[in-house]
Amino acid sequence: MAGCPAVLCGDCREIAAAHGPYDLIIAGPPYCITTLCWDRRVEGRHALAAALLKPVGSLWVFGSLRYLLADAGRFEAVGLRYAQDIVWRKANGTGFAADRFKRVHEIIVQYYRHDALWRDVYNDVQRVPATTRNKSVQLRRARTKHTGSIGGGAYHDDGTRIMKSVIEINSVRSGLHRTEKPVALLAILMRTSCPTGGLVGDFFAGSGAAGEAAALTGRRYVGCEVDPLMAAKARARLNALHNRPS
Numbered sequence: 001m002a003g004c005p006a007v008l009c010g011d012c013r014e015i016a017a018a019h020g021p022y023d024l025i026i027a028g029p030p031y032c033i034t035t036l037c038w039d040r041r042v043e044g045r046h047a048l049a050a051a052l053l054k055p056v057g058s059l060w061v062f063g064s065l066r067y068l069l070a071d072a073g074r075f076e077a078v079g080l081r082y083a084q085d086i087v088w089r090k091a092n093g094t095g096f097a098a099d100r101f102k103r104v105h106e107i108i109v110q111y112y113r114h115d116a117l118w119r120d121v122y123n124d125v126q127r128v129p130a131t132t133r134n135k136s137v138q139l140r141r142a143r144t145k146h147t148g149s150i151g152g153g154a155y156h157d158d159g160t161r162i163m164k165s166v167i168e169i170n171s172v173r174s175g176l177h178r179t180e181k182p183v184a185l186l187a188i189l190m191r192t193s194c195p196t197g198g199l200v201g202d203f204f205a206g207s208g209a210a211g212e213a214a215a216l217t218g219r220r221y222v223g224c225e226v227d228p229l230m231a232a233k234a235r236a237r238l239n240a241l242h243n244r245p246s
């Protein structure tokens with residue numbers, strides 16, 4: 001485990017900078033869809049992320065399409081470029097409205113710095129065991145009048161496939177936070193986008209789930225949580241994990 005992850009209590013706009021720059025920033029910001037006191041728009045969080053990312057780092061933001069579309073221009077404006085998006089499919093979703101489809105997914109979008117090249121951004125694309133048959137092939141050297149000679153060589157199936165962009169993991173019902181993200185999902189993002197031992201910044205720590213994922217995957221972690229009670233619960237969770245006999 002990479003040290004005990006830290007959850008700091010305060011507004012990320014005031015406390016995150018002192019601990020950066022970050023290899024990976026996770027942002028599960030308030031979606032502003034309820035009247036709860038913590039569910040308010042955090043102006044300036046886009047610029048904060050852009051300023052605190054390492055040149056080869058990236059940012060993963062959770063949201064609904066409605067929310068992310070409204071925000072798209074703000075990422076561009078601070079110099080963050082869209083990289084890709086994935087879908088977290090929940091087996092057991094939530095839904096406030098009886099006149100809409102039951103919502104069982106969330107979108108997670110990855111951004112990286114405008115001044116970086118995608119090929120330089122840390123990216124360890126995850127692989128999963130294959131569910132289809134073995135595909136090893138011998139490629140024959142091809143010669144066409146349009147392309148000249150191409151390729152040749154062998155492709156050997158190692159029994160794994162690139163992970164698909166729709167990831168199914170149940171919602172969390174720990175009672176710690178009503179929008180708690182699953183540790184398993186956060187661990188996938190960390191393995192993909194942060195080197196082992198690298199630093200993860202979690203601007204909206206909530207339950208501290210990302211701190212647990214960081215500890216399990218060997219990344220360092222700094223979480224910011226503005227609600228003192230929530231920050232204390234997250235800290236207790238991570239301390240318990242750290243002190244657990246292995």
Ligand SMILES: C[S@@+](CC[C@H](N)C(=O)[O-])C[C@H]1O[C@@H](n2cnc3c(N)ncnc32)[C@H](O)[C@@H]1O
Nearest residue numbers: 011012028038180181204205206207209225226
């Ligand atoms: C959507 S929840 C995040 C849930 C978290 N990802 C988890 O897995 O438990 C948003 C959290 O951000 C906190 N928050 C809101 N504004 C904040 C700010 N300016 N700085 C730090 N935390 C903030 C809220 O108190 C809330 O706990």
